[in-house]
Amino acid sequence: MDKKKNTYCSLEEANQKLEYYCSYQDRCHKEVEEKLRSLNMIPEAIEQIIGHLIEHNFLNEERFACSFARGKHRIKQWGKIRIVNELKYRKISQYNINIALKEITPEEYNVTFHTLAERQWINSREKNIQKKRKKFCDFLLRKGFESNLIYEKVKDLEGNN
Numbered sequence: 001m002d003k004k005k006n007t008y009c010s011l012e013e014a015n016q017k018l019e020y021y022c023s024y025q026d027r028c029h030k031e032v033e034e035k036l037r038s039l040n041m042i043p044e045a046i047e048q049i050i051g052h053l054i055e056h057n058f059l060n061e062e063r064f065a066c067s068f069a070r071g072k073h074r075i076k077q078w079g080k081i082r083i084v085n086e087l088k089y090r091k092i093s094q095y096n097i098n099i100a101l102k103e104i105t106p107e108e109y110n111v112t113f114h115t116l117a118e119r120q121w122i123n124s125r126e127k128n129i130q131k132k133r134k135k136f137c138d139f140l141l142r143k144g145f146e147s148n149l150i151y152e153k154v155k156d157l158e159g160n161n
Contacts, residue, residue, distance in 0.1 A: 028064045029061060070103045
């Protein structure tokens with residue numbers, strides 16, 4: 001039987017655990033709430049702990065949104081659409097999403113897009129041009145890039161072949 005399911009923490013223990021949880025990586029409110037529920041905390045305690053974390057700057061949604069956007073773009077090479085959708089899923093406000101998107105400069109965004117697109121096009125082994133085009137577009141759409149950018153790039157890459 002799983003011992004963690006039946007463990008209960010005091011308010012002080014939960015505070016310490018969540019301070020550590022938030023200190024080694026930026027977190028959003030939703031993640032913190034889920035973590036507290038997994039510790040079997042009651043709603044009043046959850047509110048109190050989240051208040052404490054915000055007050056002591058362990059929890060900051062704007063900081064989370066900015067580091068999330070930067071990281072996902074630079075490391076996973078996600079486009080703005082995917083980043084926005086993931087932030088919305090985490091219940092981040094539109095205000096914080098807009099601030100987070102400013103973390104990605106237009107130059108950096110374009111370089112990432114063109115590098116990723118060209119690598120994808122070159123590495124595709126698909127012989128049928130229709131299938132190659134579809135796979136290419138689907139890949140970049142999944143990554144969260146804008147369709148107008150993708151279709152312009154397809155035309156450009158096909159013109160070079």
